[in-house]
Amino acid sequence: MKIIIVGAGEVGYNIASRLASENKRVIVIDKDQDAVRRLSENLDIQVITASGSSPKVLIDAGIKETDILLAVTDSDETNLVACLITDLISPTTKKFARIRNSDFDPYHDRLKKENPHIDTVINPEIEVVNTIKKLMDVPGAVDVGDFADGQVKYVAIRLDRHSPMAGMRLVDFSSRFGEDRPLIAAIIRNDNVIVPRGSNTVEPGDLIYFVSETQKLEKMLKLFGKKIVPVQRVFIIGGGRIGERLAKRLEKESIKTKIIDSDIDRCHYLSEQMDKAVVLHGDGSDQKLFLEENMGQSDVVVSVTDDDETNILVSLLAKNLGVHDTITRIGKSSYFPLLATIGIEKVVSPRLSAVSSILQNIRKGKVLSDISIFGERGEFIEAIALETSDITNKPLKKLSFPKGAILVCIIRNGQIIIPDGDSVVKPDDRIIMFAVKHAVKKLEKLLTVKLDFF
Template sequence: MRIIIVGAGEVGFHISRRLAVENKEVVVVDRSADALKRVAEATDVQTIEGSGCSPQVLSDAGVEGADILLAVTDSDEVNILSCFYANRLSPKTTKLARLRSADYTNHSELLTGDGLNIAKIINPDQEVVDSILRLMSVPGAMEISEFAQGKIRLSGINLPDQSPLIGTRLLNLREHIGDVPLVIAAIVRDNTLIIPSGADEVRQGDVVYLAYDIKDQEDILERLGVTAEPLRKVLIIGGGNIGYKLAKSLDNKFYHTRILEQDPRRCDWLSERLDRPIVLMGNGTDQEVLSQENVGDLDLVIAVTGDEETNILSCVLAKSLGTKSTITRINNFAYMPLIEPIGIDHLVCPRLSAINSLLHFIRRGQVISTASIKGEEAEALEAIAQENSEIVGKPIMDLGFPRGCLVLCFQRGDEVVIPRGDTVIEPQDRLIILSTRQNIPKVEKALDVKMEFF
């Protein structure tokens, strides 16, 4: 598979690094020699210096023979032009574009039709809003991904000390929580990801990733001892695209929402477009402002300005003043390991959301969605079992997946199935498979009918 990535920023850098590990042929195009040098030093990919919206540069990159073009620069206009010229030079190449401005995303039909033929428009801001709303729906959740049109959830939950799961070997799971259908997909312990076996034990402080049917969520959380007061009082720091979209989503009677923005003109703009949320002018890093707004009485503070240092400091200040929970938006992947130790409860990352949205187009086999687990250490794939695939007609225990690969659950018709070892996969089953990054190529081969199984 040959993939051209236009843009060597954070998204282009990290997705090229992931794909190179999987032995895909990757070409990265960017105007910045420094950005390309960073890519070349970190991974084995080809780099071309030049504009991604230049027909000559795209031709030099081999767009005519490429399977996929990813346009992921920070400029919507450059990404659109890249797809336009790629479509003229190579109509059969699948084109994916990262676009943020509502001027374009509100008219996506003009971009995905015959004119540009873009297969998918990635709006990382909307992905982040959706991630925050999911986190708000599950007490104690550190990370939540959805599959099968929202019917299946994979939730990373920080278990309370009194949970009956603490000290339990997975082999004895049913004895402690009953027969509610769920599977423990992964455990994060001391910042290390573990793909568990039946002999593994859940310990205090673990973050446990659970796969389950969303209709069983309330029952599962209750049996695990995960309880919390509902979130009602929310402060959003930052009134940009993400802050506005989030406030709009919370614009109802259930939430008492305030949004803090320091630009007076943006405050006026927000006030005109929001009904129930209260718009305040001020800086989220000003302790006096936060104290005046009684931030210590709030259930949740969400910092989503365009400056990640501001977001981090705002959340640390809010926690010091007594806020129950915080969510911060970051873009720099290097900051991810620092968030939990300094007391911030959750993070959301637009660039990681963009990567997750792009990856399933790159996977072989009928992969229809993907989600990264704990940054980039593992990946959950949602895939359709094809009739001629080697995995169809076999019990799960006979698939021969290496350690680090698990079939978590699947949807068959309208039913969500938590499989056993003797469960046989049938054509059109909608599988959710968890795999460490190193084993992704093996999973792809298993799903692709054209490839020899393992």
């Protein structure tokens, strides 16, 4: 598979790194010499220093023989033009455009249906807002995501010593909890990702990723000593596109919202856009302002400025003021391993959202969703089992999954099945798998070559 990426920024760099590690043929085009040099020095890919919206550059890069074009620069206009030119030169090439400006929101469907069309519009900021809202809906969770149109959720919980499952082996879950047992997909312990087997135990301090039917989630959370409490007051630091989208969404749900931004012009704009949210002008890290505005009484503080350091500082200040739940936007992947050690666990990343959106469209076969977790060190993959696949019509205990991969859920005719060794995947089942990063390549290769699945 040949892929051309227009844009060598954080999103371009990280998706190029992922695809190159999976033996995809990757070419990255960008005008920024420093960004291009960074890729060429660190990744085994081809780079071109030029404008990715130039017809000549695209032709010279081999766009006519390219399977997918990813236009992921910071300029919506450049991304749109790159896709338009590609459609004129190579109509069969799939085109993905990163478009962040909310002015384009009403036109996403038309861009995908009308010529020159775009196969996929990627707006990571919309996904970030969705993720923030999911985290608010499950206050005890560190991470939350949906499968099967919301019928199934994955949730990450930090296990404490009071949980009835602390110290238990996974093989004993069935006899202890019966059919209402959680399906453990991954255990994060001492910064290591463990794909669990029956003999593994769950220990206090572990970060546990489990899968549950949405309607049974509250019951599952009780096993972890957590309960769902409705959010009533939210404090948002940063009035950019994410902060604005989030505030508007919270307004619709009658959640009391305050939003702070340091740019007075932006504050004037936000005050005109909001119906109920209170807009404040000030420094997002000003503790005096926080005290004056009673931040400590907020249920959740969400820090989504464009500066990672400010967001980290705000979350720490909020926790110091007694706020139980903080959600922090982080752009730099180098920060992820450090955050949990300082007490910041609920993290959202536009870059990771963009990578997940791109991967689910690049994976071969009927992949419905592809979600990266824990700093991209693991992936949930939701897909449709094909009739020709070797994964079907055999008990799971007779199948050989790559080390580091596990089948966590089967969905058949709307019924949620927690699999065991005797479970059988049937054609057209939805299946959800989890794999650590190094196993994804082996899993895709196995399924593609032998099963024609991905």
